[in-house]
Amino acid sequence: MTVHTPPPEGGRIIDEPMSEALSRRYLAYALSTITNRALPDVRDGFKPVHRRIMYAMHQMRLNPQAAARKCAKVVGEVMGGYHPHGDASIYDALVRLAQDFSQRYPLVDGQGNFGNIDGDNAAAMRYTECKLTPAAVLLMEGIDQDSVDFRATYDDQDEEPVVLPAGFPNLLANGSSGIAVGMATSIPPHNAGELIDACHLLLERPDATTEELAHIVPGPDFPTGGVAVEGHASILDAYETGRGGVRLRARWETEDLGRGVWRIVVTEMPYQVQKSKLIEALADLIENKKAPLLGDVRDESAEDIRLVLEPKSRTVEPEVLMESLFKLSDLEVRFPINMNVLDATGTPRVMGLKACLQAFLDHRREVLVRRAGWRIDRVEKRLHLLEGLRIVFLNLDEVIRIVREEEQPKAVLIARFGLSELQADFILDTRLRQLARIEEMTIENEYKALSDELATLQALSSSPAKQWKQVGKDLESVRKALVSPRRTTISEAVDTAAIASIEAFIPREAITVILSERGWIRAAKGKVDDPSELKFKEGDSLAFLVPAWTTDKLLLAASDGRIFTIGADKLASGRGHGEPVRLMIDLDEGAGIVNLLAHQPGGKLLVASKAGYGFVAPEDDLLAQKRGGKQVLNGEMLAAIRVSGDHVAAIGDNIKALIFPLADLPEMGRGKGVKLQSYKQGGLADVAVFSAEAGPEWVDGGGRRRNWPDWKDWLGKRAGAGRQGPRGLRKFR
Template sequence: MTVHTPPPEGGRIVDEPMSEALSKRYLAYALSTITNRALPDVRDGFKPVHRRIMYAMHQMRLNPQAAARKCAKVVGEVMGSYHPHGDASIYDALVRLAQDFSQRYPLVDGQGNFGNIDGDNAAAMRYTECKLTAAAVLLMDGIDQNAVDFRSTYDDQDEEPIVLPAGFPNLLANGSSGIAVGMATSIPPHNVGELIDACHLLLERPEATTEELATIVPGPDFPTGGVAVEGHASILDAYETGRGGVRLRARWETEDLGRGVWRIVVTEMPYQVQKSKLIADLADLIENKKAPLLADVRDESAEDIRLIIEPKSRTVEPEVLMESLFKLSDLEVRFPINMNVLDASGTPRVMGLKACLRAFLDHRQEVLVRRAQWRIERVEKRLHLLEGLRIVFLNLDEVIRIVREEEQPKAVLIARFGLTEMQADYILDTRLRQLARIEEMAIENEYKELSEELANLQSLSSSPAKQWKQIGKDLEAVRKALVSPRRTTISEAVDTSAYAPVEAFIPREAITVILSERGWIRAAKGKVEDPSELKFKEGDSLAFLVPAYTTDKLLVAASDGRIFTIGADKLASGRGHGEPLRLMIELDEKADIINILAHQPGGKLLIASKAGYGFVAPEDDLLAQKRGGKQVLNGDLLAALRVTGDHVATIGENIKALIFPIAELPEMGRGKGVKLQNFKQGGLADVSVFNAEQGPEWADGGGRRRNWPDWKDWLGKRAQAGRQGPRGLRKFR
């Protein structure tokens, strides 16, 4: 029998509260996710996976002039040397860097199928090839010249850069997005020419305001183009605070087909909208009659985007059609702006436009100084060797003799000519034939050029003014290399109030709304003559049958006191079983449907609770704009009836009935109401509204309607106890 001894004191068992242990570990996980996955560095605009892909391709010498290599080779190098995660995530990041519809300035030159704007995936990594683009080379420029710090890789076998030199503001140029624990980032792409012009303004006047920068950078510049309709004030606020958003619309034009016939041609898609999904969504709008102005949509795209939208009537204005589609589909999207990044110290921060550009320029200054120091060291070393060569040239015959005849030529050279060990080694490592051919002019010219370069480098290292001037020159060279006209048009905010709502164009057609006991709703065309012929799912049956028109708004009253609003044109076709009502409104699972009726402008409803309280509510006040409906009654709703008469009849659970004029009830939008009938025990069983001329009716147990000729015997004042109802009266409906 094996005896397991416990670990020694201070061993693997740690005694600490569970809450503290969980908080420590979750905090460590959260920080790791924020810094190593989700948020980009403000200096080079990269997350670790993208930075490692760039560096691995640089190490593989996949420059623009080289032949492309298999993406599988690149992914394997990244995963094996720098990024110990799944190959799928690495390849997805690489593919995105190559997509010209995802990146404003692609950093990977992809050969093969790298996906498309329709949403099709890229081919497997074994089929595709890649290399760096000219823009990527600008981001890597100086990485081999001690421009940035390096750290050990995950296995301590190699080193990787902490940040790239970043020749242009890649964070803003290509944008970034990511979700971490408790925070997220969403940065739109911009035009690099405008960004560099903004950098020049900051170099000239560091105190320049965000408003001044926004005149140079008026807004994002998406790779897929489109029209930004957010408005200057809103974009300026986003640039100032680092948070906001921009509304982006598809670019479209009207194509005249003659004889008054026209159609819409969409030529540019909103950013990150899949064309195939957009077409499917537009087709669904047509199928479900949610886009009454739209007749057809089809895709005629080849290399360029060409999406055809045909109106249902030539009399509709193109602007009205497009405004309706902007509201109903992803032809207009809102791109959020949340400029949450890691600063130079690795701390998450939300930065505005000026702060991001300032951080980039500070990084470029540090890179410039470090590269200058690296070059100074090498120039000084070369000048030192050239001084030795000058001595050799002046005493060439003696040097040759010493090299050929002396047993220890190094020591002799040092002693005879006052050389250093480095100079002596360099001379001895040089072939005799080359020594003989050394020309004094060549040595002097190189010495002079390097001396001038050294003086300039030393002056540059010690003068911030010269450093900023050099940064400006470098940025101007980058601007010429990456110059590209703006693709996204910045437009003023669109006022849609001038356009009629899309409901105004819904054809008015008679329908019958069918709601089942289990909550499935649909709309049949015309009038349902025989409800018994309606078909339902097994175990389901008819609950409500409401005549209406496609232009109506439906009021759905629930037992929890809320009233929901649904457009009749949005109901599923009556051919099938419909769709669950709970998918259209946010109805609590415990709540039941009390009534459903078509809204009548100017109409009124009697709202009554199970506790016996009620009031009259104007229907116009009951319309809800949200799926959550409108809370109308404080209590359990028993009835929501249209006011079609001048008297109210109530019956309690104690079988006592009371009739009183409806004028005794207050008119209000929401609340508890006033007491309808007084009960010693129990509550309200049912309520009805009727006109005194016709008199009330009530339903007996057999489902037949019965008249109540002597109803005036129960006439009284509101809130009275009432008297025993007629024999058989339990409910009015």
């Protein structure tokens, strides 16, 4: 045993900047994650852990005809021999290979509890058993015939395949997903029969376009079925570039219960959506009144999916109900397409449909050539031995005499008949009874058959055209073994604009919207007579109390100049403290809430900034469709008040007031606006809109409202400095 003496202390210390050391080590980690964990190989569609599971099960002879073995035994073999990582990660990968709702073509035949579509976990590995499926055998076929390269395992005690022979395009057939460092992959499953048909087209016409391939492979084919509603153009673009996405909806049907009563039955779930979580989410929508058309949901599934959705009213159209639920829940999901894979050189690349199929075909051709070379070598060795036996039959009596009488029969046979040492050893090892006349015919037939096979193999090895033709034949036999009807229907997206809006079916009920100082919002039924009885979290208090209807849209003005839109029907019940309004809109932490009011169609708002600028904005233009709201005012917003009069009253931080006609302000959708009042120091303190007939009001320090009978003394031109206001005037509301 060699003992290595450590180098002197100075030789083990490397003096280098921390940034360089960290970047180099992180780069090594990133490359290891990309190549050895997260991204699949384009040739066989496997990540290393899946490939090692397949190979270990092959070595354990767990073929479809064999008895299943404990998964713990398989995990132990994989971890001990090939994959030096945790047993949990290996077992999770094995379980996924066995789930028919995760894999379009399961590669592991699992016996026991391997989880379900509800999201329940598989049983522990000591309770479950497994073996390979026929599809897995197709991926492994020829692996012992020098068809692929092997490399040393992590401990140099054994060898593992770099890639599997892959009898069908597993990458696209079963899909893949993973997150690496700085990149990710997401490949949906497809129908193997369609993929092989597309391969045949490429074999016939290598210059075939992606559009021609997309006519054969119209889109993904998920194991859980469903309806893809992305549209041909979008899917084609994803196949062309390798990036995109596909919208997938649950498959549903209407059950007529008679007398105008009906219900929806969902029979197929979107891919990777857990049924139990979906039911829980739908129940929450009903509880929080965020799905006004849905009355009840229940699960009647047995072995097949049967999710029953009952409408709140029989007057609702089934299509309208489902369109609303597609928008609100995971009954419709978007599966991202990012075909980021490792090519034959181990380089990460984003490939389109054609590139992936061509890489697979190139791999199959290489496997075919290597298997042919392996077979040629063995046929030639066998023919060499058979030639020796043919010589024996021609001189059988002499061979028997030499074996009986000579002291060195091997050397005499080699000298007498010109045999090789290998042939002589084979002859001496052959039993005498095998040299009967009947065996001579058998050997002649075998010699002729092997000679014909050798000629065929040599012709195949030297002709690329014959190689591609044989690849096509092999794929056709694989297609027959894997043929299965398409499960996912490819459909054009439904035109939701033609369907009545969901809001049209929301019950119109009076509510009072309550928004606290800390931003908690809720809706109480009816009118709140005594705001002092409202309860809030400790340290919180009332900020806004807005009467509204459940069918209203609420406009929330923020100090950063944005106005957000919130559906009144989506507010939490007034029984509790509500929920943070920031969960409903993307309101920045540093932004304050300026005002909250119910939208009035055709109404107008006066928006004003702290700097003293403002304008009139039509309310209809302020409605936002996104959580991010609409940027309306350039600058820090001080006020957003409804226009209900003909004059504007402004007061500055300097306590000077100015009143001017509302007509002096422009009407615009967004911008900075015009100057309301001029200041030498400070800015705008408050602004109000009033009718000249009624006159303005203001609030004194004690919170009492006061009239302003001589307000006309403060009339002036817009943008003027104004004059000192009445004693106590600080704000208008």
